[in-house]
Amino acid sequence: MTRQNECKRCGTCCEKGGPALHTQDLPLIEKGVLSFEKFITIRKGELIHDPVSNSIEPVKTEFLKIRGIKDSWTCIFYDKTRNGCTIYDHRPLACKILKCWDTDDILGLAGRDLLSRLDIVKKGNPLRERLIEHEELFPCPDLKTISRTISRSSKKTVKKLERIINKDLAYRIRAIDEFNLSVSQELFYFGRPLFQLLTHLGFTARETSSGIKLRFPQAPSSSAK
Ligand code: SF4
Structure with missing residues (x-):
């Protein structure tokens, strides 16, 4: 069986939830590609799935995440009809480095350089x-x-x-x-x-x-x- 080594555009990652935002994403906010309305704040203490420990843990530091469509966590920028990202050329850092077939890079980014509300308000x-x-x-x-x-x-x-x-x-x-x-x-x-x-x-x-x-x-x- 051939090992996967590229994105198959299945949409699973985008349907699992939008990315957390990092300091490297600040230019996207400054240029207006990403606006506050597209974010949800995950506050310190909220329970989330920690990808490193693979368990549900309280958030240690607040972070911003691209919000979901309606009541789901499917990223608001995911277009199911085209199986694609509507801001692909300007997608956040976490999306750029995510490789579902090799999670080392994204796990290395987890919890680092996260943007908070006070960084942008x-x-x-x-x-x-x-x-x-x-x-x-x-x-x-x-x-x-x-x-x-x-x-x-x-x-x-x-x-x-x-x-x-x-x-x-x-x-x-x-x-x-x-x-x-x-x-x-x-x-x-x-x-x-x-x-x-x-x-x-x-x-x-x-x-x-x-x-x-x-x-x-x-x-x-x-x-x-
Ligand atoms: S920003 Fe684009 S690539 Fe990233 S999760 Fe949303 S739809 Fe997918």
Whole structure:
């Protein structure tokens, strides 16, 4: 059997998710090829698949990732009808060096030179102060511990989480109103809402007149994307 040594344009990599962005990608942002609306911020503490250890681990340093199409992780620049990248000549570094048949280079890049929000939201932009404040007020909780103890969570713990997720939401709504942010911009400036991160652990979230209520899961899962 011949060993694969080139991209077969199957689209699997792009469907698994857009790339993380690195300092080498800054010119793409400066030239306007990539805009904030195309990013999602993965905040410190969120649980993701660590390609090096091949396990689900909390993120040590926040990073930016090209967001997915609708609710999927399929890269927003992937055109399924043509099995191709719509920004191929300007694709980010991680896409350029990715070789699915030989992952040494991409694993060598993992976790290095990552771009964060503060690298690209310039001083003087009022949203810079706002995202710093949001990070201080609503850091990502210890999701790994929560996922381990989720089935034993007391009512008090769930109530405490509910208070935090509702305050996080209220903060976002105020910022959305004040700065007229789209959903995409919100996901860049503030990352995913805390209630969404908890639902990935198995909690169910229900909207009520007094805010979002969380429920114990029947069958908790131990991982989140
Ligand atoms: S930027 Fe292009 S090459 Fe990279 S994951 Fe998206 S569609 Fe694929």
